Amino acid sequence: MTIRIPEFALVLMVGPSGSGKSTFARKHFKPTEILSSDFFRGLLSDDEMNQAASDDAFEVLHLICAKRLARGKLTVIDATNVRPEARKPLLEMARKYHVQMTAVVFNFSADVCHARNQQRAVERPFGPHVTQRHAEDLRRSLARLEDEGIRRVHVLNSEEEVAGITFERYRLPVNRRDERGPFDIIGDVHGCLNELIALLTKLGYALTQSEDGWRVTPPEGRRLVFVGDLCDRGPDTPGVYRLVMDAVQRGVAFCVLGNHEDKLLRWMKTPDKVKQNHGLAQSVEQFEKEPPELRARVQEFIAKLPSHLVLDGGRLVVAHAGLTADMHGRVSGKVRAFAIYGDTTGESDEFGLPVRLNWAANYRARANVVYGHTPVLTPAWENRCICIDTGCVFGGTLTALRYPEQELVSVPAEKQYAESKRPLGEQRQPTPPSPLPEGKGEPARDPAVRGASSTDNSFSPFASGRRDGGVGSSDLDITDVIGRRNIETQFAGKITIREENAAAALEVMSRFAADPRWLIYLPPTMSPCEASALPDFLEHPAEAFRYYKQEGAERVVCEQKHMGSRAVVVVCKDETAAARRFGVSNESGIVYTRTGRRFFDDTATENAFLALARDALTAADWWTKFNTDWVALDGELMPWSAKAQELLRRQYAATGSAATAALAEVNKLLAPQAARPELAVLTARFGAKAEAVERFVASYRRYCWSVNSVTDLKFAPFFLLATEGKLYFDRTHDWHMRTLAELCGDPNRPFPLLHATPYRVVDLADASEVESATQWWLDLTNAGGEGMVVKPLEVLTKGRRFFVQPALKVRGREYLRIIYGPDYLAAEHLSRLKHRAVGAKRGLAAREFGLGLEGLERFARSAPLREVHECVFAVLALESEPIDPRL
Numbered sequence: 054m055t056i057r058i059p060e061f062a063l064v065l066m067v068g069p070s071g072s073g074k075s076t077f078a079r080k081h082f083k084p085t086e087i088l089s090s091d092f093f094r095g096l097l098s099d100d101e102m103n104q105a106a107s108d109d110a111f112e113v114l115h116l117i118c119a120k121r122l123a124r125g126k127l128t129v130i131d132a133t134n135v136r137p138e139a140r141k142p143l144l145e146m147a148r149k150y151h152v153q154m155t156a157v158v159f160n161f162s163a164d165v166c167h168a169r170n171q172q173r174a175v176e177r178p179f180g181p182h183v184t185q186r187h188a189e190d191l192r193r194s195l196a197r198l199e200d201e202g203i204r205r206v207h208v209l210n211s212e213e214e215v216a217g218i219t220f221e222r223y224r225l226p227v228n229r230r231d232e233r234g235p236f237d238i239i240g241d242v243h244g245c246l247n248e249l250i251a252l253l254t255k256l257g258y259a260l261t262q263s264e265d266g267w268r269v270t271p272p273e274g275r276r277l278v279f280v281g282d283l284c285d286r287g288p289d290t291p292g293v294y295r296l297v298m299d300a301v302q303r304g305v306a307f308c309v310l311g312n313h314e315d316k317l318l319r320w321m322k323t324p325d326k327v328k329q330n331h332g333l334a335q336s337v338e339q340f341e342k343e344p345p346e347l348r349a350r351v352q353e354f355i356a357k358l359p360s361h362l363v364l365d366g367g368r369l370v371v372a373h374a375g376l377t378a379d380m381h382g383r384v385s386g387k388v389r390a391f392a393i394y395g396d397t398t399g400e401s402d403e404f405g406l407p408v409r410l411n412w413a414a415n416y417r418a419r420a421n422v423v424y425g426h427t428p429v430l431t432p433a434w435e436n437r438c439i440c441i442d443t444g445c446v447f448g449g450t451l452t453a454l455r456y457p458e459q460e461l462v463s464v465p466a467e468k469q470y471a472e473s474k475r476p477l478g479e480q481r482q483p484t485p486p487s488p489l490p491e492g493k494g495e496p497a498r499d500p501a502v503r504g505a506s507s508t509d510n511s512f513s514p515f516a517s518g519r520r521d522g523g524v525g526s527s528d529l530d531i532t533d534v535i536g537r538r539n540i541e542t543q544f545a546g547k548i549t550i551r552e553e554n555a556a557a558a559l560e561v562m563s564r565f566a567a568d569p570r571w572l573i574y575l576p577p578t579m580s581p582c583e584a585s586a587l588p589d590f591l592e593h594p595a596e597a598f599r600y601y602k603q604e605g606a607e608r609v610v611c612e613q614k615h616m617g618s619r620a621v622v623v624v625c626k627d628e629t630a631a632a633r634r635f636g637v638s639n640e641s642g643i644v645y646t647r648t649g650r651r652f653f654d655d656t657a658t659e660n661a662f663l664a665l666a667r668d669a670l671t672a673a674d675w676w677t678k679f680n681t682d683w684v685a686l687d688g689e690l691m692p693w694s695a696k697a698q699e700l701l702r703r704q705y706a707a708t709g710s711a712a713t714a715a716l717a718e719v720n721k722l723l724a725p726q727a728a729r730p731e732l733a734v735l736t737a738r739f740g741a742k743a744e745a746v747e748r749f750v751a752s753y754r755r756y757c758w759s760v761n762s763v764t765d766l767k768f769a770p771f772f773l774l775a776t777e778g779k780l781y782f783d784r785t786h787d788w789h790m791r792t793l794a795e796l797c798g799d800p801n802r803p804f805p806l807l808h809a810t811p812y813r814v815v816d817l818a819d820a821s822e823v824e825s826a827t828q829w830w831l832d833l834t835n836a837g838g839e840g841m842v843v844k845p846l847e848v849l850t851k852g853r854r855f856f857v858q859p860a861l862k863v864r865g866r867e868y869l870r871i872i873y874g875p876d877y878l879a880a881e882h883l884s885r886l887k888h889r890a891v892g893a894k895r896g897l898a899a900r901e902f903g904l905g906l907e908g909l910e911r912f913a914r915s916a917p918l919r920e921v922h923e924c925v926f927a928v929l930a931l932e933s934e935p936i937d938p939r940l
Contacts, residue, residue, distance in 0.1 A: 054214065056157070056207050057221045060228070061383065062127050063118075063152045065143065065203070067134045067194070068159030069187030071166035073215060077157070078131045081220050088114050088121075090132040115142055122150035125382060127222075135190040137201070144202055151383035155205040156198055159215070163188035225384055226359040229307065230366050236456045237271075238278045238371060241311070241425040242297075243446035244287020244336070244470075249296065251464045252451050253277075266299040269306070278362065280425040281311025281373035281393070285332030286446045286471040291343045294351050301354075310358040311373040312393045312426070318355045321348065332446075332471060360384070360392040367420055369456060374426035375438060378418035395426055413438035417530070417919075423454055428473065432461055436917045447473040529569060533919050534926045535559060542924075543910065544849070544856065545903020550930045558930035566649040570635050573912040573921055574774055575928040576619055576647045576687055577901030579842070580894040582861045584887035589878070591869055591886055594827045597843040597861045602817045604852035606845040610786040611826050612812040614862060615769050616755070616839040617691035619647040622768065623683065624666045630682035634777070636918075641667075642683075644690070649929060652690065661763040665806040672804065673796050681776035685909075686793075688770035691808075694757035695766060705871065709750040712875065716743040742876055749875035752867050755837045767808040770796070780913050782848045782906060787814050814846065834865025858895055859902045894936050901928045 058064065064082075066074035078087050093110035095101035114130070121128045134140055134156075147154045166184040198206045209215050237256050242249050253260060258277075259270040271277065283297055284290040300306035317336060320327040329337055340348050361372035363382045370381050374395035380388045396410040409427060416422065416436040425442030432441050432452060441461070445451035448469030453462045538550045566572065582600065585593035594611075601609050624642040625631040631641050642663040644652040653659040670676065670684060720743055723736045760766060770793045773781045781789065790812045797809040815826045830841050844860045851857070870877060873886060908924030 054207075054217055055219050055221050056155070057223055058127075058155050058205070059153050059225050059384070060127065060222050061125050061152055061225060063122065063143065063147050063154045064127070064129045065134050065140065065154065065156045066129065066131050066159070067156050067191065067198075068161065069135065069163065069166040069184045069191060070133060071169040071184055072159035072161045073169070074133075074157075074159055075131055077159075077215060077218075078129050081218070082127075082129045086127055087129045087131050088118055090114060092131075115146070118143070119146055119150070122146055122152050123379075133187055133190075135187050135194055137194065137197070140194075140201060140203075148202070148385070148387075151380055151385035151388050153205070153384060154203045156203045156207070158191070158195065158198070158206060158208040160191065160195070160208050160210050161188075225382065226357075227361050227363055227384060228382055229362050229364050230382075232276070232307075232364050234276060234365055234369070234456055235274060235458070236276050236278050236364065236369070237462075238280065238423050238441065238454045238456060240280055240441040240443060240452045241282040241428070241445070242279070242287070242293050242451065243282055243285055243313070243332070244290035244293055244339075245445045245451060245466065246287075246289040246292040246296070247467055248445050248451040248464055249293060252453055252462070255464055256453055256455075256462055260296075267296045269296070269300040269303065271305050277306035278364070278371050278423075279306065279308040280371055280423065280441065281309050281358075282313045282425060282442075283308070283311070284317050284336045285313045286335060287332075288335075288470055290336045290339050291347060291351075294354070295347070298350065298354050307362055307364075307371075308358055309361055309371055309373055310355070310389075310393055314355045314358060315393055318352060321352045321355075360389040363420075365457070370420050370422045372422065372424050375412060375422055375424035375440070377412055378416065378420070381418070381420060393426075417533075421456070423456070428475075434915070444473060446470045529919055529922060531559075533923060534930075538923075538927070540904065540907070540923060540927055542903045542907040544906045545900055548900050548904060548927065550927050554930040554933045555926075557933035558926055561648065561929060562926060567643060567645050567651045568637060569922050569925070570637055570918060571623060571643040571645065572649050572925045573623070573685060574621060574687070574905050574909050575649060575901075575925050576621065577859060577905055577928070578894065578898050578932070579860050579862050580858060580891050580898050582843075582863050583891060584889060590866060591873075591877070591883060592840070592863050592865075594823075594830050594841070594843065594863050597863050598815070598817055598823055598826075600861060601843065601845055601857065604845075604850075604857045606847075606850050606852075606857060607817060608846040609815050609817060610790065610812055610844045610846055611815055611829070612771060612786075612790065612810050612842045612844065613833060614839045614842050614864065615689040615691055615808075615810065616693050616868070617689040617767075617769070618652070618693065618695065620652050620688060620690040620768065621645055621647070621774070622663075622666060622686045622688065622770070624663055624670060624686075626667070626676055626682040634683055648932070649925065658763055662766065662768075662806065665763065665804070666768070669796055669798070669804040669807050672798075675796065679776040679779070681779070684776055685774040686770040687772040687774050688768055691767040691769070692757050692760065693753075695760050705753045708875075709746060709753070712746040713743075713750065716746060741879075745870070745875040745878075748867060749870045752837075752870050764805050766806060768806055769808040769810045771810050775909055775913055778913055780906075780909055784848065785846050786844045786848060787812075787846060830863065830865075834867065837867065838865060839868045840864035855899065856902075858898060860898075893934075897931055897934055897936065901931055904928050904931075 066078055068074050075089060075091070078089075090107070090110055091101040093114050094103055094106045097109050097113070098106040100106070111132075114132075118128055118130065130143060132139065134143075144154070146152075163181065163185040166188070167181040170184065195208070209218065237258075239249070239252065250260060253269065257272040257275075261268045261270075269277070277300055279297055283293045287293070297306065297308055301308055313332070316327060316331070316333060320329070320333060320337065327333070340351075361370060361376050361381075363370055367381070370376055372392040374391065374393055376388070376392050377396075380391060396412040413422070413435045416438050418437070420437065422438040424438070424440055427440060428442045428444035428447060428449065429440050430443070430449070432439050432443065432454070439454065441452045441454050443450045443452040443463060445466045448466050450463040450465050454460070455462060535552070535555050537552045538555065540548045540550065542548060562569075582592055582594075582596035584591060585596055587593055587595075598609070622642070622644050623635075625634070626641075628639065628641050632638050641660075644659055644662055646652055651659070653662065675684060676682060716739060719739050720736075723732065723739060726732045727736050772786075772789050773792060775781070790810065794809040796804075797807040798804040800809065803809070813826060813829065815822045817823065834840055840863050842860050842862050845857055848859070849856060864872070866878065873882070877883060877886060904924045904927050908921050908928075911924065912921045
């Protein structure tokens, strides 16, 4: 006898101990597919027969079973399974994971099983009462297995039957992963044959009709996929079926089941029990004019339609009403109901139609889902899901999605054939998702609905609630960021975020972060250059130039480093643009820090800052120049004291005041003793300390000034991050500096707030240019400047192995007193500082840079907020990595 089981199944071995279940399982299934209760008892207690370990053993068995089923793996349960309470948790798992269940029953007598156990009494030292009890439990269970929900029960009554069994695994009808496309996916046709012919012709398909049916010839390599609802309401349902059935039969098309097909099939089977409403009456009338053979053929065709299709290696799912990730590639009553009817509340709206839940707003998987069922005016991508039913039968259009091109092609309806109860609503313009990388996927998981109202500007990223997905917005789920995670980036490969780092970031993000819908980018950390070989310098441009030259960079850009606070500024043309692109209301931009916090504590100051920036953008005609209604800039906001006032007061000013007062007293006592030779060294030492403290105080005071209004601030932008649909990492740093200098205005008449950054381009092969840039740095730092930042001319510059450092900071001697202390230049301190290790810092900078670019790229192509936020959150998580404190 051959037992046919689906490729994804839960197989129960059922029978008394000693009936041969384990031997049978090992013969027919892979070792990794078998979960044995004996094995887990042995694993936990070193004794497979230790019944005291059974509860723990089954707990582990059930856990692993659930994990395998969640991943779509066939699983065999090797246990007695003769009691209902033992089968109950397995049946619940089968229902939860939409897996078909098969039972193989070993209906052997207690005497036979006991005799077998006696042959291995050392392993199973128990009496006949055990197998007798098992046999009695099995006898009571035999009649109820199918009632419990096990549809396939195979009872084996003899050794001969056991020996004659073979298994044949078959592919589920929904699994067409080997079909790679390209595909043309057609929305709900509803009997509109003329429009279907027009659409196929527009897509490049050749159609010929003869007495024996239609012949559809596709463009080379392409296939059709129909999302269902071929029938009802329209003028020629039989004609549509003729064309589609012939295309499917000839292998040039696929089709999934729609709810109208489901109802038509029920009418064909039992016409007296089905109401002829929702357009069915038109189909019935049309089929009555056709020969009976067509009706029989259509009935057979519909009966074989799958609930959905998984195509292109799992990258594409087509279902009539859509499908959540945990149901992809699975077959069950719930999957079928969801695929053809969607997710509903069971209520009716004011039009008498079912109230549907927006399942796509919480979709988490990487597969694209294409569906129909609920007509929309304009197809719109939401979390890799798109509805392409554009209401042709209601006078709209018939639409196809070309995959993988993500191109929408439509033809208008010739007329309105039926009246829609629910008006077609306005939808946003379509934005295609990026294709799933080859071989990459995301395991299905139960979607959790987290977020806040789209009109709530206090937005708590992980608060409980529900929010409809909109442009640039999507529900955030805490499970998207906690735990160890691997993030695939285009710019830095796979980046691992450790669990402890994610926990630290969650604390900061949950308590202090700005509305995540604004957080499209966090800047990376910046590494200093290697320690200088010169005796009186810790940092010097020579080391930065040497690094980039060794990495193969030919030219670099040297930018004056401003002593302020890093700030990302997002400016929208107006509140309408902010609502459209970022999903926020009553705001027109934001200024935030490199850790994702709002820069300003009060809204009035932020609004005044944004107004000045907006005026500059308008005066420079950037809205037209870049064809955008929003701009994101990266830069430095000064003075340092604007954001670091408390740090200055508690740390720097306190240190300076205490050291000044203490050293004054010490030097006052030492002054009369200066002539004594034995105290000369001590006097000189404390005199030098006092001088160092004076320089320390002077250093930090250079970067502080009073801020009475927003006009006292200076913002020095140095990188144009993004505008609508566009990134600027393909431009040189020279281009960014020139472009932003133009935005800042004429040096003699600059715009209020904006400050152009002095810079120069250096050819590393030209010794005179290198020397000139070094002298420029010396002049800057001797005059009290912080120093400069050295960057490769090309933003994305490939080094010997990976992308080179995005930037290296080279700071001046006096400024570094703020970082390392007033007397860091003393020989005993400087020698220790020169042994600092920059490797970890540079690795961190490279990873954060890659994540920042990835997040911006995702935002530019309108990926869901959670995908953008994943990168932003990861940058913050990496900031908790331990790094050499001397940096």
